[in-house]
Amino acid sequence: MIITIIIILALFLTPSQIHADTQNNELYYQIGEASRDGIGKFYMGREISHVMGHLGAGWLERPKREREERTDLLLQQLSLKATDYVVDLGAGTGYFSFPIAVQLTAGKVLAVDIEPEMLRLIEQRKSAEGIENIDTILANERSPNIPNASVDVVLLVDAYHEFSYPREVMAGVVKGLKPGGRVVLVEYRGEDNRVPIKRLHKMTQQQAKKEMSAVGLQWLRTDDYLPQQHVMIFSRQ
Incomplete structure (x- = not known):
């Protein structure tokens, strides 16, 4: 899944932007399996929820x-x-x-x-x-x-x-x-x-x-x- 995200980013961002964003996610966020009400992105052990909108x-x-x-x-x-x-x-x-x-x-x-x-x-x-x-x-x-x-x-x-x-x-x-x-x-x-x-x-x-x-x-x-x-x-x- 992480590889897929990087490929998508590559279509829209410059190489320097990709490096910075990927590095930032590695430092602060983790990508994992999404629960029913979450987005599959984790911060300090907490899965982030969907936005109500x-x-x-x-x-x-x-x-x-x-x-x-x-x-x-x-x-x-x-x-x-x-x-x-x-x-x-x-x-x-x-x-x-x-x-x-x-x-x-x-x-x-x-x-x-x-x-x-x-x-x-x-x-x-x-x-x-x-x-x-x-x-x-x-x-x-x-x-x-x-x-x-x-x-x-x-x-x-x-x-x-x-x-x-x-x-x-x-x-x-x-x-x-x-x-x-x-x-x-x-x-x-x-x-x-x-x-x-x-x-x-x-x-x-x-x-x-x-x-x-x-x-x-x-x-x-x-x-x-x-x-x-x-x-x-x-x-x-």
Whole structure:
């Protein structure tokens, strides 16, 4: 399978790009047999899950989401300042972007997603509601495209486990943080078999700490006030 991947790359990339990409994968990623919900690519012992995509927009906006996940508590506990610049990374439909924007009377939300369809939904809602302090940013598999040293908080809600290049994306996040900035990583608790979510769409606290540490993020604390998810807080070292 690895040979096949290299051959495909050779059709589209220069020799120097192939060498760099292959070397990078050998350093950080392993390719193996894919499970039902995974892509067969492994990072630090964890198989990366399939991306839900824009077809799952209805699930993100389901009416019972607030009750099931207590998203209202998460929004209350973010402790945002009115002047903060906040990245909603993996913003999807903007479920969190819009209520956060209301809190930032002198700040801004950067709604970042890899799916142009999701960003179009956000732009349509912005226009309909007259909201001006949300900017949409199209990310790619390797970069969140956040300007360097520009943001105070990066929020990731049930998105990180789907990143095809988690190390590269989070390295971009670290560069985008201002001094003293923080990452709020929200993931379904992988340690808890009672959480009715597919295995690859959950993360243990231990695994999250290991992966964040690899890009220079320091764990500050884990809050477990949500019914099913860890809220893990990290800062730039």
